[in-house]
Amino acid sequence: MISFGKILSFPILFLLSLVYRILFFFDRSLKKKRTLSSSITISIGNFSVGGTGKTPFTLHLAKLLHSNFPKIPIVILSRGYGSSGKGTRRVTNNSLPSDVGDEPLLLKKNLPFVEVYVGSNRFDSYQQYRSENKIPNDQKVFVLLDDGFQHHALQRDLDLVLLDCTNLSKMEFLLPLGLLRESYNSVSRANFLVASKYSEELESSLSNWIRKYKPSRTLRFRFSPQILVPLSPGSSERSVRDLTGKSVFGFAGLGNPGSFFSSLQNQNPSELKTKSYPDHYSYTKDDITRISENTSNQDYIVCTEKDGVKISSLIETDKNFSKWFYLKLETVLENESELISSVRSFI
Structure with a gap:
């Protein structure tokens, strides 16, 4: 929803939102994507800023992959939003949240079979992960790109994007006018829409959303x-x-x-x-x-x-x-x- 202050400054915010849309388009179109060698790369992201349940879903996905493919190592690559550390950091149970970020530390504490690396350059983070853990060149690895839907620098095999089912009735706009990083139409890029925070009473509004934006496949995620x-x-x-x-x-x-x-x-x-x-x-x-x-x-x-x-x-x-x-x-x-x-x- 738009606040009263945003209504007063609507013309300026609308212009900035348009500039944001243009810059985002060029970043996605022109940036050359790099490939992570010997990896199965899965991006986990969302449309908007704010909580959509991405961390609980990442935890669930990592456990699901480990139970079905126990011989394939898993690494989570995160930007470490909100952390003060520099360069690529390997997250351990003893890491400080101020250094690596609260979400990467939470993931590591709950996933002892997973490595978590934090850094602004995820390609470098991946190279450091393979080197430090002595992963053979021909060993496949599951790479989970945390908050990766708008990350255009890396190729991915699967794109998963989360939708907050509790906010579907609200009218949303692109940043900075609203909270959307990109429009809901971008769901066409995703292999799976993950309908997060789902419950039966939200099925009607979710079905309307699905009919409007036509995601490829939809998975309902509840907690x-x-x-x-x-x-x-x-x-x-x-x-x-x-x-x-x-x-x-x-x-x-x-x-x-x-x-x-x-x-x-x-x-x-x-x-x-x-x-x-x-x-x-x-x-x-x-x-x-x-x-x-x-x-x-x-x-x-x-x-x-x-x-x-x-x-x-x-x-x-x-x-x-x-x-x-x-x-x-x-x-x-x-x-x-x-x-x-x-x-x-x-x-």
Whole structure:
């Protein structure tokens, strides 16, 4: 939706949006694409800025590939948005989110069988990955290009683009007038549309979207709350059902936190207070202190897993933090055999 301020500045923003569209077209048309040797390259992206569920989907896809093709190594190449590190960095469980980015660190912590590399030049990142891990020249590798739909520098074998099903009723425009990086018509470039945050009540609006833009193939991707994972050492996991009838404070640094807050509300807490931070927000000790002071009467303090990665090092082994948790999601990809069949054709 367009804010009142954007309505007032509509002519200027519309002009800038047109310039953005032209520059984007030339970048995609003129940039010479490089090929990653001995790879099966899969791009995972979206149409818009903000949260579409790309990280949960990347986690699901990596596990799906590993279970079906356990002998083929997997590497995730990320730009490391929001990180301060320079050059190509190999992500480990001990990496700092400020150095490699919150999402790459979350991916590595959840995927011990996957290598994650961060850097602005993904071709160089891939070369460094093969060199450091001593991958033979003839060994095929799954390469997952994180946020790769608008990355025009590399050839890919499969393009997967995510669509946020919860936002289909909103009118969107290209940057900077709206949040779209490119128009929905670009779905014609994708091998699969992934309808993210899907639920049955959204089927009608999704079907209308599909009839209008005609994606090649569509996979419905849903996720639901699973467990509450403690951020304080020594605490135990809880069922998400424990939030029922309790007072809850939820906070998130996401592009679109509405789905997360709805997940908490669906557990029927007696009270739910929420706070949104900017996407990829870097929390400080002062932030943690303020949250603690303002939630002294709350039974639970719950954040997203992406936020949990960043604030876990700020949480002290103190009883005051025993009610701090992040929400772990369970994911389901419908008709995933179609995707596996497409992947198999490249092996």
